[in-house]
Amino acid sequence: MNYEATLEFAHKMDREDALSRFRDEYHIPKVNGQPSIYFCGNSLGLQPKRTQEYLEHEMKQWREMGVEGHFEGDTPWYESHARSKPALSKILGAKEHEIVAMNNLTTNLHLMMVSFYKPEGKRTKIIMEGGAFPSDMYAVESQVKFHGLNPENHVIEVSPREGEYLIRHEDIIEQIEKHGDEIAMVLFPGIQYYTGQVFDMKSITEAGHKAGAKVGFDLAHAAGNIIMKLHDWDVDCATWCSYKYMNSGPGNVSGLYVHERYADDNELPRFAGWWGHDQDERFQMLKGFKPMHGADGWQLANQNVLALAAHQAALSLFEEAGIKNLREKSVKLTGYLEFMLNGLNDSVDEPIVEIITSSKPEERGCQLSLFVHKGGKELFKKLQEGGLIADWREPNVIRLAPTPMYNSFEDVYRLVTLMEKVFKQF
Ligand SMILES: *Cc1c(COP(=O)(O)O)cnc(C)c1O
Numbered sequence: 001m002n003y004e005a006t007l008e009f010a011h012k013m014d015r016e017d018a019l020s021r022f023r024d025e026y027h028i029p030k031v032n033g034q035p036s037i038y039f040c041g042n043s044l045g046l047q048p049k050r051t052q053e054y055l056e057h058e059m060k061q062w063r064e065m066g067v068e069g070h071f072e073g074d075t076p077w078y079e080s081h082a083r084s085k086p087a088l089s090k091i092l093g094a095k096e097h098e099i100v101a102m103n104n105l106t107t108n109l110h111l112m113m114v115s116f117y118k119p120e121g122k123r124t125k126i127i128m129e130g131g132a133f134p135s136d137m138y139a140v141e142s143q144v145k146f147h148g149l150n151p152e153n154h155v156i157e158v159s160p161r162e163g164e165y166l167i168r169h170e171d172i173i174e175q176i177e178k179h180g181d182e183i184a185m186v187l188f189p190g191i192q193y194y195t196g197q198v199f200d201m202k203s204i205t206e207a208g209h210k211a212g213a214k215v216g217f218d219l220a221h222a223a224g225n226i227i228m229k230l231h232d233w234d235v236d237c238a239t240w241c242s243y244k245y246m247n248s249g250p251g252n253v254s255g256l257y258v259h260e261r262y263a264d265d266n267e268l269p270r271f272a273g274w275w276g277h278d279q280d281e282r283f284q285m286l287k288g289f290k291p292m293h294g295a296d297g298w299q300l301a302n303q304n305v306l307a308l309a310a311h312q313a314a315l316s317l318f319e320e321a322g323i324k325n326l327r328e329k330s331v332k333l334t335g336y337l338e339f340m341l342n343g344l345n346d347s348v349d350e351p352i353v354e355i356i357t358s359s360k361p362e363e364r365g366c367q368l369s370l371f372v373h374k375g376g377k378e379l380f381k382k383l384q385e386g387g388l389i390a391d392w393r394e395p396n397v398i399r400l401a402p403t404p405m406y407n408s409f410e411d412v413y414r415l416v417t418l419m420e421k422v423f424k425q426f
Helices: 007-016 020-025 051-070 085-092 105-116 134-146 169-182 201-210 294-298 305-321 323-346 376-385 409-423
Strands: 099-102 125-129 155-158 183-189 214-218 237-241 254-258 353-355 368-372 391-393 397-400
Touching (some): 020 305, 051 305, 085 099, 099 294, 105 214, 105 237, 105 254, 125 134, 125 169, 134 155, 134 183, 169 183, 169 201, 183 201, 254 294, 323 353, 323 368, 323 409, 376 409
Antiparallel strands (some): 099 254, 237 254, 353 368, 368 397, 391 397
16 A cells, blocks of 8 residues: 555545544544544444434333233343344354353353363463453453362463564464363453453464364454354354444453354253243243253343344444455554655654554554653643543553444554644644
């Protein structure tokens, strides 16, 4: 791609962008009365304008039908778990019976570890990335303890090498091979939340299986961001969240993926609840848990219908835009941000910010993480005052996530112009 550092070029890119109309489907928060430069979809995606209408629809059902809404009306609540499947299956590269929207991410991490982390004999360890998101660390630690084991010697962390930011793929594979028959589970993110590094899920899964371990992924930063093929990659289990790139609202529903080879596997340990019980017999209220086929059989409870309505509104926009088109635009948009940031650094002796995310498109999603060498949080504050909404991660990283769904090339141009102005003060 031949980029140019001019507003005219940014406008031209926006005009040629087949997805540009989607920006208008979202509420863009304002700063100082102007549309913000919202690069925080990695933390909380923006609100689709149609979410209100989807919510109002369920409010009306409830208002007018009360409990009858469970089985009547045009969106009966008892089947609300199924509505998101077509869209999610494309986003995740999974079959519809391999996925179900439910709970929150951390809850699902526990549910999948209950089923897929089964320490037995010599095979007791779990391999994960060093510097994982805290909830993942706590979940893993507590699961290991739950089995009466010590996390100190049962959790193997693969970290970046001294002086590097990213984890080398060969180091992950080497650790998996090294610990071989001691590993019960390999648990990695699809994308590292801090650095934006995409992991090679396909070959991590292959290596894990070769070692005889189960392989799971936390897709919090990958879902709705990069192209995935969970089924073809043969991944055992995965979870994600819907409030980051999937724009479904603060704290909204997560989901669980379980490969179809476990669809009717009643030998796997699992924590059960009535919503995972055979749908046709559920209301007979009988003893003896008979799980539904596939991921649905992992459901515990009554679905949160209002939350799912917001999820569905957001997913309908993914259906319209298409995940492949989104990814295609994303590569260009993030490439433009990278180009503009490099240009900013070219004009000074000592760069104030350094991109720590990979420069290879296939090793990143839309996020670029910037290591701030000078000015720290003060500098970030000035960018916020100038209209940027992004996030700051201690000790000194700014994460910028131009999302292909609602961000424009003009946003990128505006941000880098703002940075140029702010950096002069440091
Ligand atoms: C965002 C995120 C979470 C958040 O967990 P919740 O259960 O949704 O609060 C967990 N893990 C990772 C890697 C994340 O990026």
